[in-house]
Amino acid sequence: MLTSWTADDVRAAERPLLASGVPLMERAAFALAVHVGRELRATRGRVGGARVTLLVGSGNNGGDTLHAGALLARRGAQVTALLTSDRTHAGGLDALRAAHGRVVPTLDDAAADDAAQDLARADVVLDGLLGIGGRGGVRGPGARLLARLRTLDADARPLVVAVDVPSGVGVDDGTRTGEVPDVDLTVTFGACKPALLLPPAADAAGRVEVVDLGLTLPPRPAVARLEATDVAALWPLPGRDAHKYVRGVLGVVAGSARYPGAAVLQAAGAVRAGVGMVRYLGSAGPQVLAAHPEVVVGEGRVQAWVVGSGVAPDDPEQRARVRDALSHALAHDEPAVVDAGALEILPDRVPPHVVLTPHAGELAALLVARGAHATRAEVEAAPLVHARRAHDLTGATVLLKGGTTVVVGPHGAAYAQADGPSWLATAGAGDVLGGVLGALLAGRSADAMADPTLPAALAAAAALVHGRAAHHANPGGPVSAGDVADALPAVVAGLLRA
Numbered sequence: 001m002l003t004s005w006t007a008d009d010v011r012a013a014e015r016p017l018l019a020s021g022v023p024l025m026e027r028a029a030f031a032l033a034v035h036v037g038r039e040l041r042a043t044r045g046r047v048g049g050a051r052v053t054l055l056v057g058s059g060n061n062g063g064d065t066l067h068a069g070a071l072l073a074r075r076g077a078q079v080t081a082l083l084t085s086d087r088t089h090a091g092g093l094d095a096l097r098a099a100h101g102r103v104v105p106t107l108d109d110a111a112a113d114d115a116a117q118d119l120a121r122a123d124v125v126l127d128g129l130l131g132i133g134g135r136g137g138v139r140g141p142g143a144r145l146l147a148r149l150r151t152l153d154a155d156a157r158p159l160v161v162a163v164d165v166p167s168g169v170g171v172d173d174g175t176r177t178g179e180v181p182d183v184d185l186t187v188t189f190g191a192c193k194p195a196l197l198l199p200p201a202a203d204a205a206g207r208v209e210v211v212d213l214g215l216t217l218p219p220r221p222a223v224a225r226l227e228a229t230d231v232a233a234l235w236p237l238p239g240r241d242a243h244k245y246v247r248g249v250l251g252v253v254a255g256s257a258r259y260p261g262a263a264v265l266q267a268a269g270a271v272r273a274g275v276g277m278v279r280y281l282g283s284a285g286p287q288v289l290a291a292h293p294e295v296v297v298g299e300g301r302v303q304a305w306v307v308g309s310g311v312a313p314d315d316p317e318q319r320a321r322v323r324d325a326l327s328h329a330l331a332h333d334e335p336a337v338v339d340a341g342a343l344e345i346l347p348d349r350v351p352p353h354v355v356l357t358p359h360a361g362e363l364a365a366l367l368v369a370r371g372a373h374a375t376r377a378e379v380e381a382a383p384l385v386h387a388r389r390a391h392d393l394t395g396a397t398v399l400l401k402g403g404t405t406v407v408v409g410p411h412g413a414a415y416a417q418a419d420g421p422s423w424l425a426t427a428g429a430g431d432v433l434g435g436v437l438g439a440l441l442a443g444r445s446a447d448a449m450a451d452p453t454l455p456a457a458l459a460a461a462a463a464l465v466h467g468r469a470a471h472h473a474n475p476g477g478p479v480s481a482g483d484v485a486d487a488l489p490a491v492v493a494g495l496l497r498a
């Protein structure tokens with residue numbers, strides 16, 4: 001599992017070490033210089049003679065950058081520091097000067113234009129403008145330099161390394177404000193930060209290397225990302241004496257006369273993910289049975305529900321079945337996935353074993369219906385913030401679909417899963433995901449009732465498996481939702497072997 005901690009968590013963990021004189025900045029800068037040296041050796045064979053340009057802000061992030069620049073200068077690199085403030089970390093500046101680095105105040109437009117030449121000639125640029133002390137987008141001279149960097153021709157573009165985080169990201173919430181450099185590598189100190197996992201900030205962060213500073217961090221991370229072994233540990237495995245009812249029955253209320261395919265795809269997701277049995281309720285029974293003869297059509301006991309996918313607003317009978325299923329789930333302590341058409345008829349407050357699976361547009365509509373202001377674009381710009389708001393307003397676990405899927409549950413549980421290729425953004429893929437998650441909740445129904453944070457972990461696991469199934473179905477190329485479902489058994493088997 002990848003784990004990340006907030007700026008406050010990291011600062012609190014650093015405090016006792018700093019108080020006892022541990023030289024954290026020197027350690028951070030040393031590790032940064034090692035990583036940059038490795039990149040330079042990979043791209044040009046040696047550090048000696050490499051041109052290194054430092055973007056230096058007013059805080060300790062700039063201090064790290066100057067100290068790393070000094071170490072690289074001592075290894076023969078030609079280092080230029082572009083200072084963007086009249087305040088600069090004194091120790092860092094002394095170290096760079098002592099190592100014969102060049103120091104250039106870059107405080108106005110003319111200086112930024114001159115500096116653009118340094119940027120274009122550089123082999124590597126270190127972004128040391130803002131770290132965990134940044135508030136809002138980069139202001140002033142630093143923003144001018146980032147704009148110059150962004151507009152360099154592609155063939156003049158140096159390797160860009162972010163110091164701790166790319167400057168301009170919301171460290172704790174993954175937002176981006178103003179100019180944010182698109183970096184190739186982020187070397188982050190003490191712990192990974194949420195912005196390096198969360199959209200849209202993480203898209204700017206490139207590869208992430210975490211430098212261990214020996215911090216003692218709180219037990220619960222702010223945002224996590226499941227990996228294969230975590231999913232294997234969460235997956236419900238049939239025992240030798242299992243039968244289909246023990247393994248979990250999933251009630252599926254999906255599809256309508258207008259969208260029968262949603263029911264077929266959702267059943268495919270659940271069946272291929274290995275559910276004990278699917279019971280289907282709705283008008284698409286013949287289509288579901290034709291595609292999946294293993295499905296049972298009609299009412300009966302279930303351990304979990306998935307409701308709403310492909311349920312059209314003009315289908316009052318299917319909407320009534322969704323309402324009945326939701327009431328049953330709430331009254332009998334059965335976990336439920338609430339998708340698409342069912343999001344509009346969700347009760348005001350629900351427990352966390354109800355998992356909402358909106359995309360950004362549906363999440364915005366859900367928030368607006370509860371008196372909050374939100375547009376689709378605002379949700380996409382701050383997925384964690386809006387998923388958390390939806391959790392706070394409804395009580396539900398929230399899985400917000402997107403290129404990176406964000407999951408929020410109670411007690412601060414949060415996940416960011418970036419497992420699928422962009423090809424997964426295809427009609428019906430969400431229906432398959434609902435089926436996979438339903439299968440997991442049916443298989444671990446009692447556990448999901450006992451541990452209110454488990455539905456969030458299962459939702460993240462479903463997103464991982466779904467994304468990997470899209471890769472597996474056709475590596476590097478297009479997939480249909482049906483292809484994704486067909487790839488599930490092999491992907492699950494692969495994860496369980498890992």
Ligand SMILES: NC(=O)C1=CN([C@@H]2O[C@H](COP(=O)(O)OP(=O)(O)OC[C@H]3O[C@@H](n4cnc5c(N)ncnc54)[C@H](O)[C@@H]3O)[C@@H](O)[C@H]2O)[C@@H](O)CC1
Pocket residue numbers: 011014018024025026028057058059060061062064129130131132133134135136137138139140142163164165189
């Ligand atoms: N606490 C520590 O001892 C350690 C900190 N480290 C480094 O220190 C960084 C945090 O240092 P700081 O707390 O000094 O914070 P930063 O260096 O992130 O930035 C703070 C400075 O930037 C200015 N600033 C804030 N927002 C701005 C904006 N939007 N535009 C322009 N200027 C802005 C502030 O006025 C302040 O001077 C970490 O990210 C990490 O790189 C590492 O050296 C490891 C040890």
Ligand SMILES: Nc1ncnc2c1ncn2[C@@H]1O[C@H](COP(=O)(O)OP(=O)(O)O)[C@@H](O)[C@H]1O
Pocket residue numbers: 359401402403404405420421422423424425426427428429430431432433466
């Ligand atoms: N850019 C993207 N990259 C990877 N996966 C994506 C991207 N955009 C959306 N997805 C995934 O594709 C699926 C689309 O689901 P959804 O929006 O519900 O579509 P539908 O309702 O047609 O099934 C979700 O699992 C979502 O996370």
Ligand SMILES: [K+]
Pocket residue numbers: 061127128129130131162163164165166167
């Ligand atoms: K930075």
